[in-house]
Amino acid sequence: MSAIEAIKGTRDILPDEIGYWQWLEQVARSVLGRAAYCEIRTPIFEQTDLFARGIGEATDVVGKEMYTFMDKGERSVTLRPEGTAGVVRAYIENGLHVKGSLQRLWYLGPMFRYENVQAGRQRQFHQLGCEVLGSADPRADVEVIAIAIDILTALGLTGLRLDLNSVGTPRDRQRYRAALVDYLTPYQEKLDPDSQVRLTRNPMRILDSKHPETQKIVQDAPKIWDHLDPESQQRFEQVQQQLTDLGIDFHLNPCLVRGLDYYTHTAFEIVAETGLGAQNAVGGGGRYDGLVAELGGSETSAVGWAMGLERLLLLLQQAAAAPVTQLDFYVVSRGTHAEPQSLRLAQSLRHAGFSVELDLSASAFGKQFKRADRSGAAACLILGDDEAAQSTVQLKWLGSGEQESMPQSQLIEQATSLKAKIQSLTQRE
């Protein structure tokens, strides 16, 4: 019988890797919490329509990458390919705008896109995202960017670059598109085949083409900055000014175009300059003033971002060793009286706040010591029938080899000083 394997594009996150995930989640939670953002958890699947309307029918994500199926009630449902649409749906449906003029939210969880797998790209992947709903203030744009930077900095990541652009209002874009097409049409023959198709369908996407020939042509293309109306222009300048005030470096990139239809004004991306393959964007986002209304809510300004956690993990693994959780005691026991007692001892130590691993092998003490050593515990507790008869235990410090005998109850009574000792031993390493 052949074994069943995980579905293509999915993978298991195993114990030796989980430390990174927990650390990352803890850092994110803490940074977002300090900025008064609240977590929101929305369903992993939604009505297909939510994404079709929210993200845009014409986008690749909706057009060819969604996990869409009919449920038993003949409803078309889709595994969420991104987080914002669901958050906005929840915001509207639960009337969150009533509870305050402004909502600051964050989420973390799996997303699904049917794409071909590649470095830093899977079919089930995880995103951390944050959204500010109900503010048009440019400070909101800057706040979310600052939070993203803070999270990445707290994780100790370097070599990242913040790319910034403004995609203006839909009207700005319409004007710009016309200017861009006017400029590119004479070069039509020289563009790569994909870009030739885009020229009529979505000319702005030509800007971020990776084709060298196309890039050369794009270099001298008109920039959207020259086609923003004065209001959009002013917003863009305010965002730049405030980022500078906060000491956040950014790189103006007129070719930064986001793939989802709902973005307006501020658009940004955080890219890794090294360490990732072709999929080098670790995070991206921007303002999406039209989305809430598009999904049936009232006109609401909003801004947010999402980060790809697998990509962050790739960088973390290159930058730092996995955080390990320190084990206090490893309990070794052998004998008909000692073995049942070892379980009670482990349990009472856990209740007293220690982390305790119990050896269940009942093999020779020598073998159990080897495992104790490998466990990385600060100390080993030895319980044989002799100790069991007297309710004592041998406490052996695995670093120094020092060993002492004491009543079992003493471990609990002196818990505070023992913890202090373990703390000092583990910090020295």
Added chain:
RNA sequence: GCGAGCGUAGCCAAGUGGUUAAGGCAGCGGAUUGUGGUUCCGCCACUCGGGAGUUCGAAUCUCCUCGUUCGCCCCA
């Protein structure tokens, strides 16, 4: 959806048509029946991702398929 490379144990691998598939790490057992990190010994792939074919004979050659890696595309 397209292109290229790669699949031998939990991991890293040698092997490129000739009877029993090196080695290392990890794991398990023993030397050591109550004291660890060393050492030594033993065990650990009826089978080379899966299927079909060529051949007297296939891990090795051919085809299909699945997975994986790196790209294109797209995106976080």
